[in-house]
Amino acid sequence: MTDSYTRLVNTGITKTLAKRLGLPRPAVLRRYAPGQPLTVGPVLVLSDAASKADADRVAQALLAWDLDVRRDPVEVRADPGRLGAAVLVLTELATPQDASEAVLATGSVLRKLAPQGRVVTVSRARTAEDSPELAAARQGVDAFCRSLAKELRAGATGNGVVLTDGAAADSTSALGALRFFLSARSAYVDGQLLEVGPTDAPLPTTWDRPLEGQVAAVTGAARGIGAAIARTLARDGATVVCVDVPAAGEGLARTANAVRGTALQLDVTAPDAGARLLEHARARHGRLDVVVHNAGITRDKLLANMDAARWDSVVAVNVASQLRINAQLLEAAERGEVSGLRVVSLASTSGLAGNRGQTNYSFTKAGVVGHTAATGPLLAAHGGTANAVAPGFIETDMTRAIPFATREVARRLSSLLQGGQPVDVAEAIAFLASPAAAGVNGQTLRVCGQNMVGR
Amino acid sequence: MATRSTAAATASRKAPKGTTAAPGLRDAVVVGGNRIPFSRAGKRYADASNQEMFTAALEGLVARFGLQGERLGEVVGGAVLKHSRDFNLVRECVLGSSLSPQTPAYDLQQACATGLEAAIAVANKIRLGQVESGVAGGTDTVSDAPIAVSEGLRRALLAASHAKTLQQRLKALARIRPGDLKPLTPATDEPRTGLSMGEHQAVTTARWGITREAQDEVALASHQNLARAWESGFFDDLVTPFRGLTRDDNLRPDTSAEKLAALKPVFGKSLATSGTPAEPTMTAGNSTPLTDGASAVLLASRDWAAEHDLPVLARFVDAETAAVDFVHGHEGLLMAPVHAVPRLLARNGLTLEDFDFFEIHEAFAATVLTTLAAWEDDEYCRTELGLPGALGKVDRSRVNVNGSSLAAGHPFAATGGRILATAAKLVAQRAAETGRPARALVSVCAAGGLGATAILESA
Numbered sequence: 033m034t035d036s037y038t039r040l041v042n043t044g045i046t047k048t049l050a051k052r053l054g055l056p057r058p059a060v061l062r063r064y065a066p067g068q069p070l071t072v073g074p075v076l077v078l079s080d081a082a083s084k085a086d087a088d089r090v091a092q093a094l095l096a097w098d099l100d101v102r103r104d105p106v107e108v109r110a111d112p113g114r115l116g117a118a119v120l121v122l123t124e125l126a127t128p129q130d131a132s133e134a135v136l137a138t139g140s141v142l143r144k145l146a147p148q149g150r151v152v153t154v155s156r157a158r159t160a161e162d163s164p165e166l167a168a169a170r171q172g173v174d175a176f177c178r179s180l181a182k183e184l185r186a187g188a189t190g191n192g193v194v195l196t197d198g199a200a201a202d203s204t205s206a207l208g209a210l211r212f213f214l215s216a217r218s219a220y221v222d223g224q225l226l227e228v229g230p231t232d233a234p235l236p237t238t239w240d241r242p243l244e245g246q247v248a249a250v251t252g253a254a255r256g257i258g259a260a261i262a263r264t265l266a267r268d269g270a271t272v273v274c275v276d277v278p279a280a281g282e283g284l285a286r287t288a289n290a291v292r293g294t295a296l297q298l299d300v301t302a303p304d305a306g307a308r309l310l311e312h313a314r315a316r317h318g319r320l321d322v323v324v325h326n327a328g329i330t331r332d333k334l335l336a337n338m339d340a341a342r343w344d345s346v347v348a349v350n351v352a353s354q355l356r357i358n359a360q361l362l363e364a365a366e367r368g369e370v371s372g373l374r375v376v377s378l379a380s381t382s383g384l385a386g387n388r389g390q391t392n393y394s395f396t397k398a399g400v401v402g403h404t405a406a407t408g409p410l411l412a413a414h415g416g417t418a419n420a421v422a423p424g425f426i427e428t429d430m431t432r433a434i435p436f437a438t439r440e441v442a443r444r445l446s447s448l449l450q451g452g453q454p455v456d457v458a459e460a461i462a463f464l465a466s467p468a469a470a471g472v473n474g475q476t477l478r479v480c481g482q483n484m485v486g487r
Numbered sequence: 488m489a490t491r492s493t494a495a496a497t498a499s500r501k502a503p504k505g506t507t508a509a510p511g512l513r514d515a516v517v518v519g520g521n522r523i524p525f526s527r528a529g530k531r532y533a534d535a536s537n538q539e540m541f542t543a544a545l546e547g548l549v550a551r552f553g554l555q556g557e558r559l560g561e562v563v564g565g566a567v568l569k570h571s572r573d574f575n576l577v578r579e580c581v582l583g584s585s586l587s588p589q590t591p592a593y594d595l596q597q598a599c600a601t602g603l604e605a606a607i608a609v610a611n612k613i614r615l616g617q618v619e620s621g622v623a624g625g626t627d628t629v630s631d632a633p634i635a636v637s638e639g640l641r642r643a644l645l646a647a648s649h650a651k652t653l654q655q656r657l658k659a660l661a662r663i664r665p666g667d668l669k670p671l672t673p674a675t676d677e678p679r680t681g682l683s684m685g686e687h688q689a690v691t692t693a694r695w696g697i698t699r700e701a702q703d704e705v706a707l708a709s710h711q712n713l714a715r716a717w718e719s720g721f722f723d724d725l726v727t728p729f730r731g732l733t734r735d736d737n738l739r740p741d742t743s744a745e746k747l748a749a750l751k752p753v754f755g756k757s758l759a760t761s762g763t764p765a766e767p768t769m770t771a772g773n774s775t776p777l778t779d780g781a782s783a784v785l786l787a788s789r790d791w792a793a794e795h796d797l798p799v800l801a802r803f804v805d806a807e808t809a810a811v812d813f814v815h816g817h818e819g820l821l822m823a824p825v826h827a828v829p830r831l832l833a834r835n836g837l838t839l840e841d842f843d844f845f846e847i848h849e850a851f852a853a854t855v856l857t858t859l860a861a862w863e864d865d866e867y868c869r870t871e872l873g874l875p876g877a878l879g880k881v882d883r884s885r886v887n888v889n890g891s892s893l894a895a896g897h898p899f900a901a902t903g904g905r906i907l908a909t910a911a912k913l914v915a916q917r918a919a920e921t922g923r924p925a926r927a928l929v930s931v932c933a934a935g936g937l938g939a940t941a942i943l944e945s946a
């Protein structure tokens with residue numbers, strides 16, 4: 033399902049030609065398949081001097097995952113083999129001056145990084161109590177990581193785990209996120225820093241079917257990203273309730289039958305949508321553990337030409353429905369009908385950066401980012417989390433409607449030089465729904481190949 | 488089947504609070520149903536085969552109830568207009584579905600009563616304990632109907648294929664006449680009378696003095712009721728779109744008494760020459776159009792439904808079929824249900840008043856009206872049905888409350904499944920609202936003077 037340009041510049045004579053002409057050559061991304069090695073090669077763990085103890089703990093955890101862990105950049109440079117990943121632990125970095133040795137060591141191995149390799153920083157979030165030096169150092173990691181990601185090639189990505197509220201470097205939260213970034217599950221996540229907080233949840237001991245025994249509901253599951261989410265959650269062990277409007281029932285039945293789940297023809301804007309979804313999940317499958325708010329629509333118009341129908345329908349589907357359903361789920365949590373509920377909502381990079389012609393859409397998608405931050409703590413009171421995923425340009429029916437030239441530009445405007453696949457968004461959602469993400473709450477994770485658009 | 492007593496005798500008896508199952512038999516229940524939207528012949532499903540349509544109906548049912556890989560007791564259904572290559576139509580659909588390939592299936596056909604007869608067959612096996620679960624349904628396409636060759640061409644081709652020498656073969660083929668090359672489109676005319684169903688009904692309509700206005704009223708109500716049911720989301724868990732069609736496309740939510748009154752009669756040509764001359768009253772508006780579509784209903788034992796965490800909408804209480812002598816003009820072609828129902832009620836100790844809903848298949852608006860009129864007629868019920876008096880008056884507000892075939896269309900074998908699923912959901916909803924059991928009487932007339940009827944009760 034790679035786009036035709038990417039196929040062209042990666043095969044045969046056109047590959048040679050593209051190389052000669054110096055055309056951008058997007059890599060065919062390595063995507064997750066159960067049982068595949070976690071990384072494409074050994075993992076080098078580096079740190080600044082103050083973070084050495086944390087780096088040791090992280091290295092221990094990586095060893096427990098049967099990774100080939102290296103600690104010496106000189107040795108890595110001498111090794112004829114390629115490096116699978118570099119993990120840069122900067123948790124105790126105190127001043128900007130202290131980063132030098134560690135970042136230069138990282139730089140010294142970048143040429144050894146294999147295609148599809150990974151660079152992951154582990155650092156701490158800046159807080160209001162930080163001294164100016166500390167704040168400068170911590171904030172510095174943010175843009176360092178993003179810049180480094182932009183220098184990587186051949187499907188390699190750079191991302192960061194950002195610890196909040198004293199979460200330990202070897203906590204479930206930190207290691208869960210680190211593992212996601214190291215794995216092929218994060219193929220199209222690039223240049224992102226994910227905040228993770230403390231959690232009591234233990235680190236999973238098996239990783240192949242993290243959602244085994246759980247029941248997940250996915251809205252907008254008839255096609256596109258929603259169908260991919262249903263397939264991915266089912267692959268990870270969940271029983272999936274597939275929801276879409278009655279008019280999309282044909283595709284919905286196809287998805288439900290493919291994932292051996294059930295089809296629920298339901299408009300998410302119905303006043304009792306949350307209650308009906310919950311009723312279906314509990315009556316048919318005994319429980320509800322994960323809800324993915326994926327249903328969404330676009331009704332693009334310049335604001336000067338916007339009418340009430342366009343504005344109101346986008347608000348109704350993209351954000352108001354999520355708020356109403358979440359409220360009903362929270363009531364159910366109060367009644368003890370659900371616990372530990374994981375909610376993941378679809379935002380969009382348009383909701384972060386804004387997009388011409390999409391005032392309505394970006395208003396709602398930013399609304400998703402906002403309500404997710406507010407809903408997280410409410411669900412946490414019942415052992416759950418709320419997070420969002422902001423896809424960039426994803427190859428679906430929605431984006432196939434974009435004119436060719438605009439579409440071509442949108443694809444290449446990212447560090448990975450291509451659009452993402454629906455499964456890339458689905459993998460991020462599956463991660464946020466999994467036990468390993470227990471410490472991630474209220475966050476919005478971009479899945480955009482580090483699109484140049486937005487913050 | 489012998490009736491235990493006359494209907495009138497049992498009518499005086501207080502109906503029990505929910506009829507009891509036949510002794511020694513367990514309950515068969517309706518879990519739910521699924522159909523594809525019905526489409527007027529030659530439109531959206533013009534190139535869809537029976538196999539594709541019934542498979543789609545099954546796939547929607549499987550998705551709704553999570554039956555992927557499930558080995559059901561059996562799938563029973565059929566088509567009225569069927570290609571000879573579809574000799575194992577339902578089994579082929581099962582093999583093309585997400586059900587376990589170990590699910591047995593068989594084809595069955597009883598003209599327009601096919602779907603209901605299939606449900607009777609499945610329910611009976613469930614009640615006997617022979618199967619735990621089953622799907623009953625049907626499919627029909629007029630658009631993709633088999634075209635037969637003329638009798639002359641057929642005989643010539645057969646003779647040619649049996650011929651041993653080239654000469655014999657040429658001789659056989661030489662018998663073909665230009666007229667033989669005209670294809671025979673499938674006829675739904677009655678073989679024994681040569682009359683179409685509409686012409687038959689026209690005679691019955693006239694005999695019972697059913698007016699044009701009354702028929703148009705039934706047609707209007709059908710469209711209005713079906714439109715309201717769609718709008719209210721009643722079909723959200725009964726229908727799965729197919730080939731981009733999301734609603735029955737015969738439905739005219741904006742039709743009106745005036746529009747219906749403006750239509751010219753299309754049936755009743757024979758009336759002028761008949762014994763009782765009368766004005767034709769049956770139009771395209773108050774007769775069902777030719778339609779393509781498919782439907783399926785999931786039935787099960789209570790245990791099976793519970794084990795699979797599935798809802799139970801209604802109990803399939805009992806059924807009765809009948810046939811009438813229409814050939815000699817003694818009874819109307821579509822009057823068989825009129826005969827079946829009194830026997831069914833008597834066996835179950837029920838009267839017409841014991842029903843919350845009546846689902847009477849609208850082959851024609853007049854079919855519903857003649858059925859109701861017959862049951863109200865003292866003389867007729869005495870002489871024709873052997874009852875002590877009129878069977879009773881049906882409360883018209885309980886008839887086809889969510890529309891029927893006039894609005895939805897009527898893909899022959901698919902109609903039974905449509906009606907059963909609707910009736911089962913209606914009684915379940917009513918019982919949930921009132922806390923009391925609710926009952927529905929289902930009646931489907933069919934070509935050949937046949938009729939099938941059944942009782943559903945909230946489970």
Ligand SMILES: NC(=O)c1ccc[n+]([C@@H]2O[C@H](COP(=O)([O-])OP(=O)(O)OC[C@H]3O[C@@H](n4cnc5c(N)ncnc54)[C@H](O)[C@@H]3O)[C@@H](O)[C@H]2O)c1
Pocket residue numbers: 251252253254255256257258275276277280298299300301325326327328329349378379380381422423424425426427428429430431
């Ligand atoms: N494709 C992209 O590039 C992209 C980028 C950013 C965000 N997103 C978001 O991802 C989500 C899925 O996008 P997609 O590209 O797969 O879109 P899509 O249009 O292919 O699929 C959306 C699905 O949602 C369903 N839906 C719409 N309104 C509904 C309602 N009221 N109730 C229930 N279901 C409803 C539709 O029927 C459809 O099946 C959307 O929220 C979208 O905003 C997509």
